[in-house]
Amino acid sequence: MKAHYQRPMGRWYLRPFYLFVYTLRELTAVFVLLYALVLLAGLAALAAGPEAWAGYRQALTHPLSIGLHVLILVAALYNSITWFMVAPKAMPAVFIGTRPLPGLLITLAHIVVFAIISVVTVVLAGAG
Amino acid sequence: MTRFDHRPSLESTRHDVVIVGGGGAGLSAAIAIAEQHPDLSIALVSKVVPMRSHTVAAEGGAAGVVSASDGLDLHFRDTVAGGEWLCDQAAVDHFVARCADEMVRLEHWGCPWSRGADGSPAVRNFGGMSTARTWFAADKTGFHILHTLFQTSLRFPGIQRFDEYFVHDLLVDDGRCRGVVAIDIASGGFHALQAGAVIMATGGAGRVYRQNTNAGILTGDGLGLALRHGVALRDMEFVQFHPTTLPGSGLLITEGCRGEGAYLTNRHGYRYLQDYGLGPEVSEPAPKTMELGPRDRLSQAFWHEQQAGRTVDTPNGPAVHLELMHLGRRKIAERLPFISELAKTFVGVDPARAPIPVCPSVHYTMGGIATDITTATAMPGLYACGECASVGIHGANRLGSNSLAELLVFGREAGLNAASFVLDHAGQGEGTALAAQARDSAARASAWLARPAGGLRLAELREQMTTAMQDGVGIYRDAERMVAACETLENLSQSLDRISLDDRGRCFNTEWLSAIELGFTLDVARCIAHAALNRKESRGAHQRLDEYTQRDDDQFLRHSLAKLAPGQPPQIHYQAVNITRLAPGERRYGAEQTP
Amino acid sequence: MNRGNRQIDILISRYDPERDDQPRTERYTVPYAHDSSVLDALLYIKDHLDGSLSFRWSCRMAICGSCGKMINGVPSLSCKTFLRDYAPGPLYIEALHHFPVIKDLVVDQAGFFDKLPESRPWLIRDQERALADGPHRQSPRQRARFASTSACINCLLCYAACPQYGMKPDFAGPALLALVERYNADSRDQGKAERMPMINAEDGVWSCTLVGNCSAVCPKDVDPAAAINRNKLESAKDYFLRFLKIGSGGAE
Ligand SMILES: Cc1cc2nc3c(=O)[nH]c(=O)nc-3n(C[C@H](O)[C@H](O)[C@H](O)COP(=O)(O)OP(=O)(O)OC[C@H]3O[C@@H](n4cnc5c(N)ncnc54)[C@H](O)[C@@H]3O)c2cc1C
Numbered sequence: 001m002k003a004h005y006q007r008p009m010g011r012w013y014l015r016p017f018y019l020f021v022y023t024l025r026e027l028t029a030v031f032v033l034l035y036a037l038v039l040l041a042g043l044a045a046l047a048a049g050p051e052a053w054a055g056y057r058q059a060l061t062h063p064l065s066i067g068l069h070v071l072i073l074v075a076a077l078y079n080s081i082t083w084f085m086v087a088p089k090a091m092p093a094v095f096i097g098t099r100p101l102p103g104l105l106i107t108l109a110h111i112v113v114f115a116i117i118s119v120v121t122v123v124l125a126g127a128g
Numbered sequence: 129m130t131r132f133d134h135r136p137s138l139e140s141t142r143h144d145v146v147i148v149g150g151g152g153a154g155l156s157a158a159i160a161i162a163e164q165h166p167d168l169s170i171a172l173v174s175k176v177v178p179m180r181s182h183t184v185a186a187e188g189g190a191a192g193v194v195s196a197s198d199g200l201d202l203h204f205r206d207t208v209a210g211g212e213w214l215c216d217q218a219a220v221d222h223f224v225a226r227c228a229d230e231m232v233r234l235e236h237w238g239c240p241w242s243r244g245a246d247g248s249p250a251v252r253n254f255g256g257m258s259t260a261r262t263w264f265a266a267d268k269t270g271f272h273i274l275h276t277l278f279q280t281s282l283r284f285p286g287i288q289r290f291d292e293y294f295v296h297d298l299l300v301d302d303g304r305c306r307g308v309v310a311i312d313i314a315s316g317g318f319h320a321l322q323a324g325a326v327i328m329a330t331g332g333a334g335r336v337y338r339q340n341t342n343a344g345i346l347t348g349d350g351l352g353l354a355l356r357h358g359v360a361l362r363d364m365e366f367v368q369f370h371p372t373t374l375p376g377s378g379l380l381i382t383e384g385c386r387g388e389g390a391y392l393t394n395r396h397g398y399r400y401l402q403d404y405g406l407g408p409e410v411s412e413p414a415p416k417t418m419e420l421g422p423r424d425r426l427s428q429a430f431w432h433e434q435q436a437g438r439t440v441d442t443p444n445g446p447a448v449h450l451e452l453m454h455l456g457r458r459k460i461a462e463r464l465p466f467i468s469e470l471a472k473t474f475v476g477v478d479p480a481r482a483p484i485p486v487c488p489s490v491h492y493t494m495g496g497i498a499t500d501i502t503t504a505t506a507m508p509g510l511y512a513c514g515e516c517a518s519v520g521i522h523g524a525n526r527l528g529s530n531s532l533a534e535l536l537v538f539g540r541e542a543g544l545n546a547a548s549f550v551l552d553h554a555g556q557g558e559g560t561a562l563a564a565q566a567r568d569s570a571a572r573a574s575a576w577l578a579r580p581a582g583g584l585r586l587a588e589l590r591e592q593m594t595t596a597m598q599d600g601v602g603i604y605r606d607a608e609r610m611v612a613a614c615e616t617l618e619n620l621s622q623s624l625d626r627i628s629l630d631d632r633g634r635c636f637n638t639e640w641l642s643a644i645e646l647g648f649t650l651d652v653a654r655c656i657a658h659a660a661l662n663r664k665e666s667r668g669a670h671q672r673l674d675e676y677t678q679r680d681d682d683q684f685l686r687h688s689l690a691k692l693a694p695g696q697p698p699q700i701h702y703q704a705v706n707i708t709r710l711a712p713g714e715r716r717y718g719a720e721q722t723p
Numbered sequence: 724m725n726r727g728n729r730q731i732d733i734l735i736s737r738y739d740p741e742r743d744d745q746p747r748t749e750r751y752t753v754p755y756a757h758d759s760s761v762l763d764a765l766l767y768i769k770d771h772l773d774g775s776l777s778f779r780w781s782c783r784m785a786i787c788g789s790c791g792k793m794i795n796g797v798p799s800l801s802c803k804t805f806l807r808d809y810a811p812g813p814l815y816i817e818a819l820h821h822f823p824v825i826k827d828l829v830v831d832q833a834g835f836f837d838k839l840p841e842s843r844p845w846l847i848r849d850q851e852r853a854l855a856d857g858p859h860r861q862s863p864r865q866r867a868r869f870a871s872t873s874a875c876i877n878c879l880l881c882y883a884a885c886p887q888y889g890m891k892p893d894f895a896g897p898a899l900l901a902l903v904e905r906y907n908a909d910s911r912d913q914g915k916a917e918r919m920p921m922i923n924a925e926d927g928v929w930s931c932t933l934v935g936n937c938s939a940v941c942p943k944d945v946d947p948a949a950a951i952n953r954n955k956l957e958s959a960k961d962y963f964l965r966f967l968k969i970g971s972g973g974a975e
C-alpha cells in the first residue's frame with residue numbers, strides 16, 4: 001500500500017477567519033506588555049526624583065506617545081474582549097439546577113463588570 | 129504503477145472466538161468472554177469502528193422490569209401477545225428474567241441512565257408494554273449504551289479489535305464453522321481469522337427497503353453469509369414498519385415521544401387511532417392505548433388513513449402529525465433533546481411550537497439467523513445474537529425497547545456459550561484446508577475488480593431491489609404484488625455478475641464493498657419476499673389484502689425457515705412454535721386490553 | 724428521496740494513493756432539493772457520476788460520527804450540513820484537516836483511537852459493585868455535571884479545527900481530554916488520580932492554547948475547550964499539592 005497524504009499546515013494563522021481572530025488575540029498581548037513597560041518606566045521615573053518624573057510626564061504628551069497609547073488602548077480592548085469570549089471555557093462550570101449557565105451570559109457579565117470598573121476608574125482619576 | 133493486483137495479500141491469524149459486529153450485541157459478547165475467560169483470545173471484527181455501529185442511533189430505551197408494581201410475567205405476556213404468539217416462550221422467559229440485571233450492569237459500567245428525583249434510574253412508557261419499564265438515557269439510549277460498552281471493552285486486553293475489516297465469507301470445515309475471511313478496508317488486502325467459534329452480530333437488514341430508519345451499513349451481511357453456508361433464516365417475512373419516521377429520509381422519531389405523551393393526528397387534527405381499536409382517547413399516556421399501541425397496528429392505521437385521504441401532503445409523500453407542543457419546552461429539552469435537534473435540522477420544525485410530519489418506514493428485522501435459546505445455530509461453532517439473529521423472542525411483531533435489552537442478554541449468552549464450545553472442542557481446525565479455502569474466497573472477491581467496464585450500474589440494481597420490496601412487500605401485501613417482487617428479485621440476482629465497478633483500486637474501495645453487500649442484501653430480500661408469499665394468513669407485521677386477511681393458527685402458527693441453494697429461488701419450510709404456558713389468544717389493546 | 728430541480732457545483736479534493744502523489748480537485752454537478760444534505764450529494768455522485776469516490780458515512784442522522792469533512796474550510800458533519808446554505812455554490816469539500824489522508828475524503832483516525840485507552844475512559848471504582856447491590860444513586864444534578872461531555876460522538880471535527888493538533892500530532896486533543904473530564908466529573912467514579920498523568924503530560928492539557936475553535940465546530944455542544952481548561956486548573960492544583968507534599972517531606 002502506498003503512503004497516506006499528509007497535508008502541510010500552510011498559513012493556518014491567517015485563514016480561516018476564526019484562526020486569524022485567535023492570532024490577533026495572541027498578538028495584542030504584546031501591546032498589553034508594552035503598556036506595562038510604559039507604567040514601569042513611570043514608576044522608575046518617580047523613584048528617580050521629581051525631575052525624572054516631570055520628564056516622563058512630558059514625554060507622555062508627545063504625539064508619538066499619544067498615538068502609541070491609542071494603539072495600545074485598541075489592542076488591549078480587543079485582547080480583553082476576545083478573552084472574555086473564551087472566559088466561560090476557562091473557569092469552573094456553573095450550574096443552575098441541572099442546567100449549565102450559558103457561556104454568553106458569563107461573557108456579558110465580564111464585559112459589564114469591565115465597563116463599570118473602567119468608568120469608575122476614569123471618574124476617580126478625574127476627581128483626583 | 130499497477131492499478132490492482134490479481135494476487136492479493138492474505139494474512140492469517142488464529143483466535144479462540146471471532147465476533148463479527150461491534151454493535152451492542154457484539155460488544156456485549158466480547159466483554160462477557162473477556163470477563164469470564166481472560167485467557168481466551170477474542171477478535172472483534174467490524175466494518176465500522178464499533179461505536180459507529182447502528183446501535184448508536186437507538187433513541188427510546190431498553191426494557192427491564194424493576195418497579196414493584198411490574199412483574200416478569202407481565203413483560204412475558206406483553207412480549208408474547210405483542211408478537212402474536214409466534215414467540216418461543218422459553219426464550220421469552222429466559223429473556224425477561226435477565227433484562228434488569230443487564231441494565232444494572234451497564235449502570236455499573238457508567239451508562240448515564242436518566243434519573244428520577246431520588247437518584248434511581250427512571251423508566252418510561254413504551255408501545256405495547258402494560259406498564260412503564262423502559263430504561264432510558266434521555267432520547268439517546270442506544271448512543272449511551274454503545275459508548276459505555278465500547279469504552280468498557282477497552283479495559284480488556286483479551287479483546288483484539290479489527291476495525292474497518294469487512295467480513296465477506298465464513299471458513300467452514302467438516303460442517304463446523306472455523307473462522308471468517310475479511311477485507312482490510314484501508315489496504316484492500318485479505319485477512320483470514322481462524323477460530324474455535326464464530327459469533328454473528330451483524331445487525332439488521334433495513335437497507336432491503338427504500339425508505340428505512342437504518343444506517344447505510346445495515347445490508348444484512350450476516351444473514352447473507354449464513355444463507356450461503358446453508359444456515360436457515362427464520363421468520364423473515366416479519367419486517368417492522370416504525371410508525372413515526374421522517375418522510376423521505378425515514379429518520380426515526382422515537383416512540384419515546386409517545387411514551388412521554390405525544391399525539392398522532394391526521395389532516396383534520398383528529399387523533400385517528402381511536403378508530404382502530406386503540407381508544408378511548410386519553411389525554412395522558414396510558415399503557416397499550418392510543419399512541420402507545422404496538423407498532424404494527426399503528427403503521428397499519430396510517431395506511432388506512434392514507435387510503436381514506438386523511439393524511440397530510442409533504443414534498444416527500446403523505447404524513448400524519450406527531451404533536452409534542454403540549455408537553456412544553458422544558459420537558460422536551462430534558463427528555464427529548466435529540467428529537468428536537470433532528471426535527472429542527474432535518475425538517476425545520478421546532479417540536480415545541482409545531483407538529484412533526486411523520487410516516488411509517490422500515491425499521492427492524494424481526495426474523496434472522498435461526499438459533500436455539502443458547503444462540504447456537506444449526507452449524508456447530510456458529511452463534512448469532514442481536515438483530516441479525518432470530519432467537520425467537522419477537523415473533524410477528526417486536527415491542528419497542530425489547531431489542532436493546534436483547535442485545536445485552538443474548539449478546540452475553542452468545543459470548544459465554546461460544547467460549548464454552550471452544551473450551552469443550554479444544555484443538556483447532558486443520559490450518560492448510562482453511563488456508564486454501566481462504567485463498568479461494570479471496571480470489572472470488574477479487575474477481576469484482578477485474579470485471580470488464582461498461583456493465584450495469586450498482587446503484588441502479590440496488591434501486592430496483594428496494595423499489596420492488598417497498599412496492600411488493602410493504603405494510604399490506606397481496607399475492608399479485610408479492611409474485612411480481614419475487615420475479616424482479618430473481619432477475620436482479622441473475623444480473624448481479626453483470627455489474628461493473630468504476631473503482632478498480634484496492635485502497636478503501638467502498639464501491640467494491642457495496643457490490644458484495646448488494647449480493648447479501650438481495651439474498652435477504654428474496655427470502656423476505658418468498659417467506660411472505662408463502663405465509664397465507666395475516667399476523668402481526670405480515671398483513672395481506674387478498675383472501676388471507678385473517679390469522680390462521682391451524683396452518684400458520686409456525687415459524688418459517690428460509691434456505692437458499694445456488695441458482696434456485698429460496699426454499700421455505702416451517703417449524704413448530706415453542707408454546708410453554710400462554711395459549712394463543714386474541715391481541716387486545718385500548719379499552720379492551722387484558723393484562 | 725426528493726431529489727429536487729436545483730443544481731449546484733461541488734469541488735472535491737481527491738487522492739488515490741495508487742495513482743496520485745498530490746490531491747487533485749474534481750468538479751461535479753448535482754441536483755438538490757431544500758432538504759438535501761452534503762452527504763446526499765456525495766451519495767448521488769457515488770451512485771450516478773463516479774463510483775470511485777470514497778468517503779465514510781453510516782447513520783445519516785448526526786449520531787454515528789462517521790461523516791466529518793471540511794466543507795468550505797470548516798470541519799462539518801456532511802449529513803447535518805445542507806446544500807441550500809451554500810447556494811449558488813460551488814462548494815469545496817476536503818478530507819478532515821490534520822489527519823493523514825488514506826483516500827479521497829477518508830482519513831486515518833489512528834492518532835485518536837490509539838490514544839483512547841490511555842485516557843482510561845471507563846468507570847473506575849475502588850471496590851467493584853456487585854450486581855445484587857443494584858444501581859448507584861445519582862441525582863439529576865449530578866448527572867448534569869457530565870451530560871455535555873458524555874455527548875461526544877467521536878466525529879473528530881474538533882481535531883480538524885485545532886491548529887495545535889495540526890502542529891503537534893501527539894497532543895491528546897479536545898475529544899480525548901473531554902472524555903477524561905466526562906469520567907472525572909461522574910459522581911460514581913473514583914479514578915481521577917489514575918487519569919491525572921495523562922492530563923499533566925506535555926501532550927495533555929498544557930498543549931492547549933485556548934484557541935476555542937474545537938468548541939465552535941462541535942456538532943454536539945460537548946464544549947471540549949471548557950473541559951480542557953477546567954483540567955488546567957486541576958492539573959495546576961495537582962502540581963501544587965504534590966509540590967507541597969515534597970516540600971513538607973510528607974508521606975508517599
Ligand atoms: C433508529 C433506530 C432506533 C432504535 N431505537 C431502539 C430503541 O429505542 N429500543 C430498542 O430496544 N431498540 C431500538 N432499535 C433497534 C436496535 O437499536 C437494534 O436492533 C440494535 O441496535 C441492533 O444491534 P446489533 O448489535 O445487533 O447490530 P448493530 O449495532 O447494527 O451493529 C452491527 C455491527 O455489525 C458489523 N457488521 C455488519 N456487517 C459486517 C461485515 N460484513 N463485516 C464486518 N462487520 C460487519 C457492523 O460494523 C456493526 O458493528 C432502534 C433501531 C434503529 C434503527
Ligand code: SF4
Binds near residue numbers: 875880901945
Ligand atoms: S468533542 Fe465534539 S467535535 Fe470533538 S469529537 Fe466529540 S462531538 Fe466531535
Ligand code: FES
Binds near residue numbers: 783786803
Ligand atoms: S452519517 Fe452518521 S454522523 Fe453523519
